[in-house]
Amino acid sequence: MTTPVLYTCARSRGLRATWAAEEAGVALDLKILPFPPRYLAPEFMALNPLGTVPLLVDGDTRMTESCAIAHYLGTREGYTDLSIAPGEQDYGAYCDYTYHADATITFPQTVYMRFAIFEKDKGLAEAGVAYAKWFHKRLVKVEQRLEGREFLCADRFTVADICVGYALILAESVGLDEGVPESLKAYRARLTAREAYQRAFAREEEGRLALAS
Template sequence: MKLYHCADARSLRALWALEELGVDHELVVMPFPPRARYPGYLSINPLGTVPTLVDGDVTLTESSGICHYLAEMNAPTPLRIAPGEADYGDYINWLFRSDATLTFPQTIVLRYTRLEPPERRLPQAVEDYSIWYLSRLRAVETALEDREFLCGGRFTMADIAVHYALFLGETLGLHERYKPRSRDYLERLKERPAFQRARARQAAGQEA
């Protein structure tokens, strides 16, 4: 199994999941954007996005989908909520929501604050999509009102997928506008040993 990763990009979801599961894998840490700065990457992933997970004949490129795949392929694991468990629907919903609802508006903020040259940056779009993202965090804030994790009464792949969105918000400076439960959730999960191992591995890969 091989994971193509850029530091602190959405591929961190997949790397963290691999570390939580203890699955042996090869990690390739690439400069960003890999489509332009990592020779041959477009032949692996024609979209040029990260992550890419290669597992034998299987290639996956969606970060939350990779979390789901890894949980299914390594079942039974407490990181997975199985069909038939009470919170299975919530679990699937959080996995999809993590990227489609939470990370998507952040990509607009990232693009128009950091990736575009100064003359093409759009402060109004940045603020509009920041508000969009922060308003959707109400679902996280509500879910954590009476529990430590999002669903199932335990830490799962849903937490990995959603927590990354909060972590990305921190790198974009949006965390200063988080409400208390979201802020606490962000900090608590950053203390997990597997999260810290994932970030240590990416740092070592950047130095290699």
């Protein structure tokens, strides 16, 4: 098998992929790019014309969606405890929460970040605040799902937890934590205490610091 190459920016949605690889024991050739790569690493556009991260290249396979990449890495050598197979308990919930993570939760975060952080000079900060409130309201589904549960699906840690967990990690780092329920902060703490997460975060930070040196 080839060694997958992951192009990403430290602490971006690509952390889902780096984390999944560490959980699954998949060796990655990790390429940390400056943010935003479309301006600071223009050669990356030849690999991914969208200019977005992450990008996974694994032989003929090319992927740009972080949750899909996390699932791919978790199942690259067959279904494991990181994923839920068709016919298994909570298969539907696994699919739902894995997609829910980006489509419903991370989306308003990215709009908030654009208008309230990166492009404040455009006078659209109020739009950012509105999307922050949207993000907080959209946490209710995860909050209710975790009542009486340690993890989202099948009574075990899966890629769905990686995908949803990243959105909660991002909330803390970009100033959206005030509206996150305490139960979800405790869930996030359980996830980030995992050794595989710590290794993934450290790998990305090492790459980020190397860029700055």
